[in-house]
Amino acid sequence: MCLHQKPACVCKRNKAYIFHRDSVLPERVVINLYCPECRDRTNRDQSTMIEDVGWLIEYDMEVARFYLELKGVDHPVTPEFIFDEGYCTWYGMSPNDLEENARVHQELLPLQKKDKLLYFNELKRIRLAQFAELKKAGWRKAQNI
Ligand SMILES: [Zn+2]
Structure with a gap:
């Protein structure tokens, strides 16, 4: 099981x-x-924060090191490592990618009932276009796709 949460930002x-x-x-x-x-409202502290297209996540590095060591991870624990390895990262490609994905699925629901193949092709086309946009916008997780 993978935990997920939806915290609010500072403002x-x-x-x-x-x-x-x-x-x-x-x-x-x-x-x-x-x-x-x-x-x-804050300055980025590179030792505890990861920045992604205007968003900042501040990690409790002590908590992260404790649990990762417990898990047997013997890699230097940095904010980049935590984020890039998926230990605490966006769900999807960006902070709201999950919602975006759900919206696309909802939109295509009538098509899914009518024509499965067309549905999958359309889904693929839309998602690939979204990924290309996310990549262009500079989202960190979208850079390697
Ligand atoms: Zn905010």
């Missing part, structure tokens, strides 16, 4: 879907989340 105007691979790290590993609107 409470936005939320992000956050995914925890294999539930290795608990929810409280996220100390603060800053959206592009409240991003300026």
